[in-house]
Amino acid sequence: MPSVDTTDARILLALDDDPDATVLGLAGTLGLARNTVHARLRRLRESGALGAPSRRVDPAALGYPLLALVTLSISQSQTAETTAGIAGIPEVVEVLATTGDGDLLARVVARDTRDLHRVGNLVLAVPGVLRSSTVIVLEEVLPATVVPLLQRAARG
Amino acid sequence: MPSVDTTDARILLALDDDPDATVLGLAGTLGLARNTVHARLRRLRESGALGAPSRRVDPAALGYPLLALVTLSISQSQTAETTAGIAGIPEVVEVLATTGDGDLLARVVARDTRDLHRVGNLVLAVPGVLRSSTVIVLEEVLPATVVPLLQRAARG
DNA sequence: GGCAAGGTTGAGCACCGTGCTCAACGCCGG
DNA sequence: CCGGCGTTGAGCACGGTGCTCAACCTTGCC
Numbered sequence: 001m002p003s004v005d006t007t008d009a010r011i012l013l014a015l016d017d018d019p020d021a022t023v024l025g026l027a028g029t030l031g032l033a034r035n036t037v038h039a040r041l042r043r044l045r046e047s048g049a050l051g052a053p054s055r056r057v058d059p060a061a062l063g064y065p066l067l068a069l070v071t072l073s074i075s076q077s078q079t080a081e082t083t084a085g086i087a088g089i090p091e092v093v094e095v096l097a098t099t100g101d102g103d104l105l106a107r108v109v110a111r112d113t114r115d116l117h118r119v120g121n122l123v124l125a126v127p128g129v130l131r132s133s134t135v136i137v138l139e140e141v142l143p144a145t146v147v148p149l150l151q152r153a154a155r156g
Numbered sequence: 157m158p159s160v161d162t163t164d165a166r167i168l169l170a171l172d173d174d175p176d177a178t179v180l181g182l183a184g185t186l187g188l189a190r191n192t193v194h195a196r197l198r199r200l201r202e203s204g205a206l207g208a209p210s211r212r213v214d215p216a217a218l219g220y221p222l223l224a225l226v227t228l229s230i231s232q233s234q235t236a237e238t239t240a241g242i243a244g245i246p247e248v249v250e251v252l253a254t255t256g257d258g259d260l261l262a263r264v265v266a267r268d269t270r271d272l273h274r275v276g277n278l279v280l281a282v283p284g285v286l287r288s289s290t291v292i293v294l295e296e297v298l299p300a301t302v303v304p305l306l307q308r309a310a311r312g
Numbered sequence: 313g314g315c316a317a318g319g320t321t322g323a324g325c326a327c328c329g330t331g332c333t334c335a336a337c338g339c340c341g342g
Numbered sequence: 343c344c345g346g347c348g349t350t351g352a353g354c355a356c357g358g359t360g361c362t363c364a365a366c367c368t369t370g371c372c
Contacts, residue, residue, distance in 0.1 A: 003217055012213055019208045022329060033350045038331075049217030052175045053209040057168055057302045061159055061205030062309055069254060069261065083297050090304030098225060100291035105225065107300070135256035141239050144263070146213045148246030153218055178358060189321045194360075 003047050007032070008040055009153035012050065016147055019053070059093065064109035066116055067137040071102035075128040079103075082128030089126075091119045102133070159203050163188070164196055165309035168206065172303055175209070215249065220265035222272055223293040227258035231284040235259075238284030245282075247275045258289070 004012070007030075014026050023041065027034040044050040059067070074082045086106060087095050094107035106123065110116035116134070124132055160168070163186075170182050179197065183190040200206040215223070230238045242262060243251050250263035262279065266272035272290070280288055 009218075012211070015211050016213075019211055023331095024329060035351080036349055039348080042331095044217075047217065049214050051212035051214060053211050055168070055171050055175055055209050056207035057172075057306070058205050058207060059302055059305060061203065062165075062302065062305050064305060069252070087298040090308055092298065093302060093305070094300040095296075095298035096225070096293045097295040097297050098291040098293050100289075102291070104297065105291075109305070133256075135254040135258070135261075137252045137254050139253040140251075141253050141260065142243040142248065142251035144250040146215055146218065146249060149215060149218050149220060149249070149265070150213065152246055179360095180358060191322080192320055195319080198360095 004044065004049055004153055006154055006156045007036075008044060008049075009150045011037060011040055012044070013147065013150045013154055016145075016150065059109045063111055064091070066110040066112060068108045068110065068116055069135050069137060070106040070108050070120065070123055071133045071135075072104040072106060072123065072129055073101065073131040074103045075130055076103075078128045082126055085126035086123060086129070089119065089122050091115075092123070108134075160200065160205055160309060162310055162312045163192075164200060164205075165306045167193060167196055168200070169303065169306045169310055172301075172306065215265045219267055220247070222266040222268060224264045224266065224272055225291050225293060226262040226264050226276065226279055227289045227291075228260040228262060228279070228285055229257065229287040230259045231286055232259075234284045238282055241282035242279060242285070245275065245278050247271075248279070264290075 010030055011026060011032075014029055015021060018025075021029075023037050024034055026032075027037045030037070041050070059065075072086070083095065083097070083104065086092055086104065091108050091110055092106050093109055096105045097103065098105055108116070108119055108123075110119050113136075116136070120132065120134055123129060166186055167182060167188075170185055171177060174181075177185075179193050180190055182188075183193045186193070197206070215221075228242070239251065239253070239260065242248055242260065247264050247266055248262050249265055252261045253259065254261055264272070264275055264279075266275050269292075272292070276288065276290055279285060
C-alpha cells in the first residue's frame with residue numbers, strides 16, 4: 001500500500017541526509033540514472049508523499065526562545081470559532097485536535113516566562129476555552145524525523 | 157535582540173510563501189538587489205536562524221496514517237537510557253522533555269489502531285517508563301508555522 | 313564638517329543543475 | 343510472443359548560482 005517503494009525510500013533517505021543534494025548528486029550516490037531520480041521525485045511530489053521543502057526558521061532567533069505545550073478543553077458547541085481564535089494568536093505555532101480529556105493541543109512560543117503567562121491568558125480569553133494546562137518544553141530530546149520509517153521502507 | 161531585522165523577516169516570509177523561490181525571484185518581488193538577498197540569506201543560515209531546508213515526507217504516504225501523542229512518566233534515576241530507548245523506536249518521530257506530571261511527550265505514528273497498541277506496548281516495555289497516556293490526533297488544526305511571528309517581525 | 317565602516321547596489325563572470333525530449337534497452341504480465 | 347512500463351543514456355536551451363569588483367549611500371564617530 002505505501003506508494004513509496006525501496007528505491008523511493010533510498011532517494012528520500014539520501015535527501016534527508018543532505019537536503020541540499022541535487023538530482024545529479026543523488027543519482028550519483030545512489031547509482032541511478034538522473035532521469036530515474038528525476039521521474040521518481042516528480043511522482044513523489046505529485047502524490048503528496050514529498051511536500052514542498054519547508055525552510056525551517058528557528059523561533060529562538062526571532063526572539064521566542066521559550067516553547068510550551070498548552071492542552072485545552074473547549075466547549076463543544078462552538079469549536080470552529082474557538083479553534084480559529086486560538087490559531088489566530090501569533091505565538092500559537094501549531095494546533096492539534098486530539099482525543100482524550102483535552103480537546104486541543106497547542107504548541108506555543110514566548111519571549112520568556114512572563115510572556116508565556118501573557119499568551120496563556122490570551123488563549124484562555126478565547127471564547128469557548130474552558131480549561132487550559134501548560135507545560136514548558138525543556139529540551140527537544142528527539143527532533144522530528146521520519147528517518148527510521150524510511151530506513152524500514154528502504155529495506156523492504 | 158532578535159538577530160533578524162525587518163528586511164530579513166520579509167525575505168523569510170517570501171520564502172515561506174514560495175519555498176522554491178530563487179534568490180533572483182526574491183530580489184525581484186521584494187525590490188532588493190540580488191546581492192542583498194544573497195548576503196542576508198547567508199547570514200541567516202550561518203547564524204542558525206534559517207535551518208537547512210527540510211524535505212517534508214508525509215508519514216501517511218509511508219503507510220503510517222495514524223498520529224498519536226504519548227505522555228510518559230519515567231523513572232528519574234536512568235533518564236538517559238530511557239529516553240534513548242524511546243527515541244530508538246522507529247514509530248517515535250519526535251520526543252520532547254517537558255515539565256509537569258508527564259516527563260516526556262512522544263509523537264508516534266502507526267499503521268492503524270492495532271499497530272498503535274503494539275507501539276504503545278513497545279514504549280511501555282522500555283526500562284524506566286513508569287506510566288504512559290496516549291491520545292490520538294484527530295486533525296492538524298493548524299500546521300506548524302512561524303508566519304505570524306515573521307509578520308510581526310516584518311512590521312518592526 | 314569631515315571621515316571611516318558597513319550595508320546596498322549594479323555589473324559581470326564561469327560553472328553547473330535543471331527540466332525536458334528522444335530513442336533504445338530490459339523486464340514482467342497478458 | 344508481444345505490448346507496456348520503468349530505466350537508461352544522450353543531448354539541449356535556459357537560467358540560477360556563488361563569487362568578485364567597484365561605486366554608492368547611509369550611519370555613527372571624532
